[in-house]
Amino acid sequence: MFDQFGLLPIDVTLGVVAAWLVLGIGGLFLQNTRVITQYIFPAGAIGSLALTLAGLGGLTETSVAILPLGLPDLPFHLRMDALSSFFLLLLGGASIGISLFSVGYFRSMERGTLALLCLEYHVFLAAMALVFLADDAYMFMVAWESMALSSYFLVTTDHDQPEVRRAGFLYLLIAHVGAIAILMSFGVMQGGHGDYTFGTMRHTHLSNFWASATFLLALFGFGAKAGILPMHAWLPEAHPAAPSPVSAMMSGIMLKTAIYGILRVTMDLLDTQLWWWGVLALALGLITALFGVIFAAVQVDMKRLLAYSSIENIGIILVGIGLTLIFHSFHKDALAALALTATLYHALNHAFMKSLLFLGTGSVLHATGERQLGKLGGLIHKMPKLALLMLVGTLAIAGLPPLNGFVSEWLLLQAFLLSPGLPQPYLNMLVPIAAAALVLAGALAGYVMVKFYGVIFLGQPRDEKLSNVHDEGIHDAGIWERIGMLFMVVVCLALGVFPTIVILHIDFVTEMLVHHSLGASAAKTGWLLLTPIQAERASYGPLILLVIMVAGGLFTVLAVKKYYHGRLRRGPAWDCGYPAQTARMQDTAEGFGQPIRQIFEWFMGVIRDVPTPFDLHPRYHAETHDRLWNLFYVPIKQLNEMVGNQVGKLQHGRIHIYLLYSFVTLLALLAFIQ
Amino acid sequence: MNIPFTAQLINMCAALLLLIAFAMLSQRRILSLINLFAWQGLVLSISTAVVAYSSNQYHLYYSAALTLVLKVLLLPWILHRLIRKLNIKWDVETMFNIPTIMLIGLALVVFAFNLAAPISQMAGTITKSTLGIAMASVLLSFLMMITRSKAVPQVVGFLAMENGLFFAATSATYGMPMVVELGIALDVLVGMFILGIFFFQIRVAFDSLDLKHMEKLKED
Numbered sequence: 001m002f003d004q005f006g007l008l009p010i011d012v013t014l015g016v017v018a019a020w021l022v023l024g025i026g027g028l029f030l031q032n033t034r035v036i037t038q039y040i041f042p043a044g045a046i047g048s049l050a051l052t053l054a055g056l057g058g059l060t061e062t063s064v065a066i067l068p069l070g071l072p073d074l075p076f077h078l079r080m081d082a083l084s085s086f087f088l089l090l091l092g093g094a095s096i097g098i099s100l101f102s103v104g105y106f107r108s109m110e111r112g113t114l115a116l117l118c119l120e121y122h123v124f125l126a127a128m129a130l131v132f133l134a135d136d137a138y139m140f141m142v143a144w145e146s147m148a149l150s151s152y153f154l155v156t157t158d159h160d161q162p163e164v165r166r167a168g169f170l171y172l173l174i175a176h177v178g179a180i181a182i183l184m185s186f187g188v189m190q191g192g193h194g195d196y197t198f199g200t201m202r203h204t205h206l207s208n209f210w211a212s213a214t215f216l217l218a219l220f221g222f223g224a225k226a227g228i229l230p231m232h233a234w235l236p237e238a239h240p241a242a243p244s245p246v247s248a249m250m251s252g253i254m255l256k257t258a259i260y261g262i263l264r265v266t267m268d269l270l271d272t273q274l275w276w277w278g279v280l281a282l283a284l285g286l287i288t289a290l291f292g293v294i295f296a297a298v299q300v301d302m303k304r305l306l307a308y309s310s311i312e313n314i315g316i317i318l319v320g321i322g323l324t325l326i327f328h329s330f331h332k333d334a335l336a337a338l339a340l341t342a343t344l345y346h347a348l349n350h351a352f353m354k355s356l357l358f359l360g361t362g363s364v365l366h367a368t369g370e371r372q373l374g375k376l377g378g379l380i381h382k383m384p385k386l387a388l389l390m391l392v393g394t395l396a397i398a399g400l401p402p403l404n405g406f407v408s409e410w411l412l413l414q415a416f417l418l419s420p421g422l423p424q425p426y427l428n429m430l431v432p433i434a435a436a437a438l439v440l441a442g443a444l445a446g447y448v449m450v451k452f453y454g455v456i457f458l459g460q461p462r463d464e465k466l467s468n469v470h471d472e473g474i475h476d477a478g479i480w481e482r483i484g485m486l487f488m489v490v491v492c493l494a495l496g497v498f499p500t501i502v503i504l505h506i507d508f509v510t511e512m513l514v515h516h517s518l519g520a521s522a523a524k525t526g527w528l529l530l531t532p533i534q535a536e537r538a539s540y541g542p543l544i545l546l547v548i549m550v551a552g553g554l555f556t557v558l559a560v561k562k563y564y565h566g567r568l569r570r571g572p573a574w575d576c577g578y579p580a581q582t583a584r585m586q587d588t589a590e591g592f593g594q595p596i597r598q599i600f601e602w603f604m605g606v607i608r609d610v611p612t613p614f615d616l617h618p619r620y621h622a623e624t625h626d627r628l629w630n631l632f633y634v635p636i637k638q639l640n641e642m643v644g645n646q647v648g649k650l651q652h653g654r655i656h657i658y659l660l661y662s663f664v665t666l667l668a669l670l671a672f673i674q
Numbered sequence: 675m676n677i678p679f680t681a682q683l684i685n686m687c688a689a690l691l692l693l694i695a696f697a698m699l700s701q702r703r704i705l706s707l708i709n710l711f712a713w714q715g716l717v718l719s720i721s722t723a724v725v726a727y728s729s730n731q732y733h734l735y736y737s738a739a740l741t742l743v744l745k746v747l748l749l750p751w752i753l754h755r756l757i758r759k760l761n762i763k764w765d766v767e768t769m770f771n772i773p774t775i776m777l778i779g780l781a782l783v784v785f786a787f788n789l790a791a792p793i794s795q796m797a798g799t800i801t802k803s804t805l806g807i808a809m810a811s812v813l814l815s816f817l818m819m820i821t822r823s824k825a826v827p828q829v830v831g832f833l834a835m836e837n838g839l840f841f842a843a844t845s846a847t848y849g850m851p852m853v854v855e856l857g858i859a860l861d862v863l864v865g866m867f868i869l870g871i872f873f874f875q876i877r878v879a880f881d882s883l884d885l886k887h888m889e890k891l892k893e894d
Contacts, residue, residue, distance in 0.1 A: 652889070653889035653891060654886065654888075654889055655828075655885050655888065656820050656823070659816070659819050660820050663816050663817070667785070670785075674788075674792075
């Protein structure tokens, strides 16, 4: 694509990375709100666009580079192959919309904070791009840690609030535990000859034991970043704490760096794949998906709800990875290609739809200053444009055709349905159960999205502040915010309507990782119909569906206008017998989630305050807790404290004891060297 | 016995050093402790001079002179002034069971001899047999620092340990290069001044030079 200028895709990518760093530092020194929002963020978006194009170009040709930076004799190796390019494409594409949205969103921010945020934002983008480019463990870890640190500072933008600091600390802690595991997995993978370039690791043959150790460490380490159970605890804390564009970027893009890492290590760097790895990933993914969606259903904070929904989607992606591993280890390459395509497709979809939703919550937050679902409601009248954009996002993430969420989940289910034929009888029996659980998660995701959209936008305002119609404080999203979100909406629609074209691009990645691609069979009947395996088995024509839906909708509207025109009467809804209807009569966020809470009560800790019948001011209050916190995190914390106390006893405060320590050490060392 | 006279002299100095180290270990009175330290310095100085004479290592004469000036005259004088100013000249320390400490000291001497045996075999110096004593006096001084509860005896223990190290250096390799020796001498002197200042500060802060009061500094 850039050949006519004599540039390789990797040159363009490095140029964008450098430009982002310059922009960030420039913003820090300029300290000018108008310049930062009106010039630097749009310039960053142009960089994202260039990165997207570079990613498209990089799918077809692999390019390498060596940066003479870093430690002496240890330069940074970079490589841009199909897998890197796909994720760079995802990064570039999603960050275009987020940067454009940020132009409007950060306008009212205080100057010094904005300058710092501008720096960290662009460093974060650059670090993620470098994670995808890295071709040795050293470069990878440097980029990975820069990404973790810059995002930590982004999360703690409002560090004057104690809960934000707490969330940031939790995030940093889990990120570092994960980074240690990743480092150890690279250490195992280099196989003892001390060369940490990925090129050497690809050619190193590990025994099954060490390969499994590498896989488990990588799954744990990257899982901590992705939010796989039980390392998910930071997600619902950090996402609400961060400013909305940052949440969008972390949830939409940063979680995918972990997916990239898992794919890179297991499918590319390790030369053998064992089938039980796939089963483990599949099981973990399913548990994560179900956990995420069930907890999302009972949340009352809109950003926490989206954070749990991110956990669910990461679970679905992990299920796809697990399925790919199972098929690949049994040498069913066509099926592995299908599962991998679905995985990558879902990662791409989630980047756009979850960013869109997080950006939307940002606009709602700016307009109302309220994150609690219990205080929102009826915003469709105050913010109609935002409501329309968000509707597309919620429908997409709920997995409804003809939008993109449907395509990837449908492909994944196709892969599941084709699984009979594996040489493991137990696996054959268990995989349909997994498929059923996945469908349950998908259905519950729809329920969650109905709650999310319904409680925020439909009905009547639940708070005094919102119910005043002439309130000037509540305004629709600004023009830049809408442009950013509109971009996301257009991409969501495009990904949903032209799946065959998308799959033809994903094919380069599947060709690289499982040596088989879907394109030939997927587009056999033309680009209109998507047929993953055979036309007679299953096919899906989203454009046809869209045309029928639009035509049907238009026909209905016209028919209603023609035959009922003039007979339309606007009146209060459900006015029969309710002379004094109030906003409190509608379903609340807690009420909507109540059935789920009832069914899965054993699964989560619920604390209820039920008022007595004689209470004059009764208040019902129910809170759900993550049981894993008590099962997993609290024991670790206690163990840590116990060990700390024991070690602390060494510190007596008496000089004689300290002298005795060094004396005994000296004697022991002398005896040892003797 | 065909040991030359100088070697016998050196052996006697080493024996005296060890004896003084034990004496310091069991001495409760601060004033006597400082005097013992001065005697130790004197013995060290004599033995260094004898080594210099017998091995024709002329730079060791300078070392001997340095030791004499610093450890026999200057440091004891500073310490004497200090305890007079701090008004602790006649202080007597309460100590952990002295016979037990002496027994531990004996065990340390055995350990040090055992440790020094292979090194002495390798060393080609006239003083090689005294290496065990040198290490023993280092360990004994360390033990003394552990068992003392007041600040001044600890500092004396620290200085005595330096004496032992110096003796070890002369007996194993005919002393360190002159630059290193001068550096160490300066360090000891500066350290002494700083510790002297500390004594006054500790006294102001805790009304006592007993180090058990410093346990309060521990963070909980």
